[in-house]
Amino acid sequence: MFEHLDAPMQDPILSLTVAFREDPRPEKIDLGIGVYRNSEGITPIMEAVRTAAIELAETQVTKSYVGLAGDEQFNRAMTDLLLADTAAYSRAAAIQTPGASGALRMLADLIAYSRPGATVWISNPSYVNHRPVMEAAGLTVREYTYFNTETKAVDEDAMLAQIESLGEQDVLLLHGCCHNPTGGDISIESWQRIAELTHERGFLPFVDIAYQGFGDGLMEDAAGLRVLADSVPELVIATSCSKNFGLYRERTGAAIVVGQTPEDSLKAKGHIQRMARATYTMPPDHGAALVSMILNREELKANWMKELASMNQRINGLREQLVVGFREASDSDRFDYFGEHRGMFSVTGLSPAQIEQLKQNHAIYVVSGGRVNVAGLTEKDIPQVVKAFLAVGA
Ligand SMILES: Cc1ncc(COP(=O)(O)O)c(C=O)c1O
Structure with missing residues (x-):
């Protein structure tokens, strides 16, 4: 049955993690992995999550099945977090999924079912899993111009010019905030223009928001999405609790559909449930039960928001420290982009040869493509990173 299979491609990020783990050099720094770390280098369990988990262990009376749509209280709370007070709110229907990854796949399947032959447009570059997930659902994938590698900023004019040519068979996949991998986000004016173009051209906007609260704040990070939702x-x-609740391994996320009417959204939700039934049947409960408890209890929610805000400040603080460190060491402002980007990642423009030198000569691990995880740094790493980047000619 399997003897003719070729060797599967290794995931480049996971292979880098293994190489990092096996590196005996004590000064090694991992800028590849996609998780937040605190100043001790740990991906913490948030306090509200720990409190909710203890209470859940003491009060939950059964581990029986929940249902195809998961926890409906969680679904409502996730919809509130993104869409409260927008025109879309009353038309939205949500379903709990195994992470945003599950949501991406379920929504891709829904699109393929509803609009066979649709093309999904993803940014160049985009989250490494966008293309495989969309293609696995049978959709055609094309790329729109996004990042200017010279300026390290989004080329919004080129992006919008391309979006102007989309039509009714097209789906426009956008990052809600904290673009992965580049760190470059679009302006609110561009979100407004995309809303206009949606009306003019008839394409479907698809927003993947995996880092709400890691950019400029919970509400601020949903501002662009909310412009679309109002119009x-x-x-x-597709939304995720991996980063902003630190629930990576609990596989917690949601797919939200906003149709033209609430009935359309409910029909779409029903089809997602049918597709989920044939895939994983039901999402795992634990993470969603915790999030539901946190978002529906004032004290826990306030505690979560406070800790999330402090994580956000830490990331933006590290960004500022990189800017200052590079300015002082390079006597130039060419690394100021670290301060302009948002979220965990920045694309640095490092060449494959520079990435290899960083690994061999400086024990610094960066994924191919040059994405670095700023949120994986600790404050004490910054001088070493600055020195090494300049040594390899960045
Ligand atoms: C843009 C983007 N979307 C989706 C995901 C998947 O997140 P989850 O862990 O919720 O499946 C990620 C994770 O890195 C991401 O960066």
């Missing part, structure tokens, strides 16, 4: 007739959203 466009239809919209789909």
Whole structure:
């Protein structure tokens, strides 16, 4: 049955993690992995999550099945977090999924079912899993111009010019905030223009928001999405609790569909449930039960928001420290982009040869493509990173 299979491609990020783990050099720094770390280098369990988990262990009376849509209280709370007070809110229907990854796949399957032959447009570059997930659902994938590698900023004019040519068979996949991998986000004016173009051209906006609260704040990070939600007739959203609740391994996320009417959204939700039934049947409960408890209890929610805000400040503080460190050491402002980007990642423009030198000569691990995880740094790493980047000619 399997003897003819070729060797599967290794995931480049996971292979880098293994190489890092096996490196005996004590000064090694991992800028590849996609998780937040605190100043001790630990990906923490948030206090509200720990409190909720203890209470859940003491009060939950059964581990029986929940249902195809998961926890409906969680679904409502996730919809509130993104869409409260927007025109889309009353038309939205949500389903709990195994992470945003599950939501991406379920929404891709829904699109393929509803609009066979649709093309999904993803940014160049984009989250490494966007293309495989969309293609696995049978959708055609094309790329729109996004990042200017010279300026390290989004080329919004080129992006919008391309979006102007999309039509009714097209789906526009956007990062809600904290673009992965580049760190470059689009302006609110561009979100407004995309809303206009949605009306003019008839394409479907699809927003993947995996880092709400890691950019400029919970509400601020949803501002672009909310511009769309106030205006466009239809919209789909994949959202994640991996980063902002630190629930990576609990696989907690949601798919939200906004149809032209609440009935359309419910029909779409029903089809997602049908597709989920044939895939994983039901999402895991634990993470969603914790999030539901946190978001529906004032004290826990306030505690979560406070800790999330402090994580956000830490990331932006590290960004500022990189800017200052590079300015002092390079006597130039060419690394100021670290301060302009948002979220965990920045694309640095490091060449494959520079990435290899960083690994061999400086024990610094960066993924191919040059993405670095600023949120994986600790304050004490910054001088070493600055020195090494300049030594390899960045
Ligand atoms: C843009 C983007 N979307 C989705 C995901 C998947 O997140 P989850 O862990 O919720 O499946 C990630 C994770 O890195 C991401 O960066």
